[in-house]
Amino acid sequence: MKVAVFSTKSYDRQFLEAANDNKHELIFLEPRLNLSTCILAHECSAVCVFVNDELNRPTITQLANEGVQLIALRCAGFNNVDLQAAKDCNMSVLRVPAYSPYAVAEHTVGMMLTLNRKMHRAYNRVREGNFSLEGLLGFDLHGRTVGIVGTGKIGEIVAKILKGFGTKLLGYDVMPNPECKEIGMQYVSLQELFAASDIISLHCPLMPETYHIINDDTLQQMKDGVMLINTSRGALIDAPAVVAALKSGKIGYLGLDVYEQEADLFFEDLSTIVIQDDVFQRLLTFPNVLITGHQAFFTAEAVQTIAETTIRNITEFEAGQPAPQNTVSIDRLRR
Numbered sequence: 001m002k003v004a005v006f007s008t009k010s011y012d013r014q015f016l017e018a019a020n021d022n023k024h025e026l027i028f029l030e031p032r033l034n035l036s037t038c039i040l041a042h043e044c045s046a047v048c049v050f051v052n053d054e055l056n057r058p059t060i061t062q063l064a065n066e067g068v069q070l071i072a073l074r075c076a077g078f079n080n081v082d083l084q085a086a087k088d089c090n091m092s093v094l095r096v097p098a099y100s101p102y103a104v105a106e107h108t109v110g111m112m113l114t115l116n117r118k119m120h121r122a123y124n125r126v127r128e129g130n131f132s133l134e135g136l137l138g139f140d141l142h143g144r145t146v147g148i149v150g151t152g153k154i155g156e157i158v159a160k161i162l163k164g165f166g167t168k169l170l171g172y173d174v175m176p177n178p179e180c181k182e183i184g185m186q187y188v189s190l191q192e193l194f195a196a197s198d199i200i201s202l203h204c205p206l207m208p209e210t211y212h213i214i215n216d217d218t219l220q221q222m223k224d225g226v227m228l229i230n231t232s233r234g235a236l237i238d239a240p241a242v243v244a245a246l247k248s249g250k251i252g253y254l255g256l257d258v259y260e261q262e263a264d265l266f267f268e269d270l271s272t273i274v275i276q277d278d279v280f281q282r283l284l285t286f287p288n289v290l291i292t293g294h295q296a297f298f299t300a301e302a303v304q305t306i307a308e309t310t311i312r313n314i315t316e317f318e319a320g321q322p323a324p325q326n327t328v329s330i331d332r333l334r335r
Helices: 010-020 057-065 083-088 101-117 119-127 153-163 178-182 190-196 216-220 239-248 278-284 300-318 330-334
Strands: 002-005 025-028 046-049 070-073 092-094 145-149 168-172 199-202 226-230 251-256 289-291
Touching (some): 092 300, 101 251, 145 153
Parallel strands (some): 199 226
């Protein structure tokens, strides 16, 4: 198949070419996919896209007019795809449901440790010859209560890592995970989790039910000085509400690997321009905020698995045998 690969970085090309082994004609394109750039998929049977590509109804309709039959996602999430529009245009959507949950889980715990022990601040101090410990006081993770919202595979691995630190684990999920129960996690209501947790880590998908799950109201249910970590999807958090909670001290530590308006920020070098997002710029001013640019997934093992699964999805679609577990459709979601 001829495939237009959007939002291409050097590592995407490296791993996709290795996995492809000349099976398909891959056209690597740096721009993000949107209505303005979908013309670049002319004469392609498939588009290969990432988390910040925009697959709304107008874009999907135009892609269908260009002859595109398949949307191959290089990620697990599909909130950026209008699935009803894909169905209406007779277009298939395939994703990578699992790559390396360990990558995201380990990054999550790394953010907790960094924020707690203020390693990012200590690193900069020492480089300037400042060895003072003032302002670097942390706390023992042992004995603290950690609430995990969303206990799929990533949430499960986060829980297992934190179990080794001697934390008390609370979980919230519409489908409790037996593996989490086995290590002693207690499932509670979302309100109970917010009220009891010293650390809250988000690992749920972005759906209408979880949009801005962290907002003014839910923040008021939390302990003063709570640590909040989000390595899932940016729109789980109402960023202006979080800024207000940081200013009041309700949030004592904030770790973000995702951001609701990240499409115009992450994966690009913006070091020479003025960032226009005032909320994001405000977040950067807080000493107790740690932001990474959608980096949690980024290990060699994860990127290799993403590439291999993506190429396999394209190959199986071309053969008329797409893997059901990798297929996303509006009809399956409604079941």
